Amino acid sequence: MSITIDWKVNDVESVIADGGVTNVKWQCSATDGEQAYAVNGGEAILEPDATSSEFISYDDLTESVVIGWVKDSLGGEEVASIEEVLTAKVTAQMSPTSQTGLPWSVDVVESNPE
Secondary structure, eight states: OOOEEEEEEEEEEEOTTTOOEEEEEEEEEEEETTEEEEEEEEEEEOOOOTTSTTOOOGGGOOHHHHHHHHHHHHOHHHHHHHHHHHHHHHHHHHSOOEEESOTTSSOOEEEOOO
């Protein structure tokens, strides 16, 4: 299998008067089969300009547009860093380096130190 990166919008805050989005709560996750790791609750603060020809009001938004804004506000290096860290965490889950439990018990759990 391969690791899949998924960006998701959890919530947006907007100005009622013009529908401009000012705050986005987002999540980024990496998954490979049953292995998963996510960054939850990230925030992007936006400064919409309702007079701009590129302005998109709340009622006309799509998740992909808002994710684009989030990534733009983070910058390419930060987006790449988040995705690399999540990929590394999922990869580490697939190859445990330690375990917990009692050797005389059937409940031994493999894990990776963080």
